[in-house]
Amino acid sequence: MTTVPSYTPSLWVRVCHALPRLDLTMQMRDNIFVPDSWEYQQTLLVLSSLSAIALVISLLVVLSFLIHYCCCHRDGSTGHGYGGKKGRGICCVTWVAVAAVTLVAIGIGFYGNSEANDGMYQLTSSLLTANYTLASIDLLVNTITGLQLSVSGPLTTMEELFTGSKPFLVSTRNCRRLSDNVISLISSISLAHICCMWCLCVCLHCRWLSYVLLLLLDLIVCLFILLGLAKQARWLLILMTVLAWLALFLSWGSLGLETATVVVSRPRKTVMVSGARTAEMKDVLDYYLTCSRRMNSPFQQLLTQSQRALSNIHTHLSSLDRNALTQFPKAEKSLREVQQILNSTEGNFHQLVALLNCRGLNKDYIDSLKGLCYDGMEGLLYLSLYSFLSALAFTAILCSLPGAWRSFPSESEEYEDSDSESEDPFTSHQARRQTASGSQRGAMTPFYNYPGAGWTPPFSSAPPLP
Structure with missing residues (x-):
């Protein structure tokens, strides 16, 4: 089976299709597209299960960090693990790195979703154009069949008029026989339409919208977690933790779906040819998908016979026009009607x-291939990278949230902070500490309250009493 001329698969397509395929028994399988085969379905299950294994590993990592923070990571002096400057610095660097990875993953996801949407749009538009061509072929077949059936009435009238002349009657009957032959030949031309185009468009639109919602969810979770850490809002962190778990599951699930989709997307014409059930259907698909000059159209014989039949009808009608109208002038109306038809x-x-030529449908097929295997494949690869990075980022977020939670001040510390904030804002911290220490020692009695032997009254400018 030769490849499609004027089409060269991209490097990423060749790399993806060169990946080894394993079934559930861990045996190597070929990469032939057979969706109805259980062996082929097993390879897709194995590829999708890789993301499930990664999800289990992420859950184990998060669980180990939770156990570490709950049981082993306690600071007796401060009550939390990030009490010192070094701990706060490590926490800040960790969250900056996690936020940066998350935002980079979201940017890659938006770009990949746009590229995949462009490729899918080119695919659907090309398939719709091909479907329109196939519908036009069916319309022309029905029109030709209806026109040939419409000559039955005029030919019957001419046969009645030419009853007394055997040569003219034979020519008229030959026209009827050739007309029936054209009807049978043209009616045998049938090309199946591309079904479920509306369902395909709806599914592609839902795919784009679902990824946009997933990206927005990741962005909202990342930003509100940072806001909760800055404001030390426990209720906000609890809500964002639940959403972070949801985003983690969705990220690994989307990665498995994207991996299977990348492997299923095939750039060769064997995808459609292998779906044909009869040899005739395979020849038709092979002709239109390859469109090689060395290949003849599977409808060539039918079209040649139909052309000859129409030429013979035209010859018989010309003979009747020259010879029969002089003897049977009443047959002129029926003869002109047959000639017009x-x-x-x-x-x-x-x-x-012209429509049955392979160039038009082959161009639509090439355009759909380019949309699927260039922009579509590139977009799926970027989406796979986004899913992987976002899954790693949310795993790190869920591992870091317990430590950040423990770094929040307790209720007693918050109460003391609120009391200190209610004092005079213009009093310095040193004066507050001195005031607090003085209040603990108690009030000192003034020095002049203790009279002694050498005590003298304070100097005064007032005159002495008499």
């Missing part, structure tokens, strides 16, 4: 021949 049939026939 024949001219319309030939015009529609030439349009049908």
Whole structure:
């Protein structure tokens, strides 16, 4: 099976399809696209299960950190693990790094979602164009068949008029036989439409919208966690922790789905040809998907026979026009009607021949391939990278939240801070400490309250009493 000319798969496509395939028994399988085969479905299950294994590892890591903070990481002097300057510095660096990775992952996700949407749009638009071409072919086939059936009445009238002339009657009957032959030949041309295009468009739109919502969820969780840490709002951190768990599960799940989708997306025409059930359908798909000059159209014989039949009908009608009208002038109206129908049939026939050429449908197929395997594949790879980075970032967030929670002040510390904030804001911290220490020692009695032997009254400018 040859590849499609004028199309070269990208490097990422070749790399993805060169990946080894393993089934549930860990045996190597080939990469032939057989979606109905259980062996092929096993390879997809194995690829999707890798993200499930990574999810289990993430859960174990988060659980180990929770046990570490709850049981082993206690600071008796401060009551929390980030009491010192060094601990606060490490916590700050950790959260800055986690936030940076999360924001980078979200940016990659938005770009990948846009690229994937562009590729899917090109795919659907090309398939819709191909579907329109197939619908036009069916319309022309039905039109030609209807026109040929409409000549039955005029030919019957001509046969009644030519009853006394055997040569003219034979020519008229030959026209009827050839017309029936054209109907049978043209009716055998049938091309299946691309079904479920509406469902495909709806699914692609839902895919784009779901990724936008997932990206917004990640962004909101990241920003509000930072806000909760800055404001030390416990209720906000509790809510964002629940959403972070949800984002972690969605990230690993989307990674498994994207991995399977990247592997399923195939750049070769064997995808569609392998779905054909008969040899005739395979030949038709092979012709339109390859469009090689060395290949003949599977409808070539039918079209040639139909063209010859129409030419013979035209010859018989020309003979009757030259010879029969002089003897049977009443047959002129029916003969002109048959000639008009024949001219319309030939015009529609030439349009049908042009549409049945492989160039138009092959161009639509190439455009759909480029949309799927270039922009679409690149977008899926970026989305896979986003899912992986966001899953790692949310794993780090869930591991770091217990330590950040323990660094918050307790209720007694918050009460003391509120009391100190209610004091005079213009009093310095040193004066407050001195006032507090003085209040603990008690009030000192003034020096002049203790009279002694050498006590003299304080100097005064007032005159002495008499």
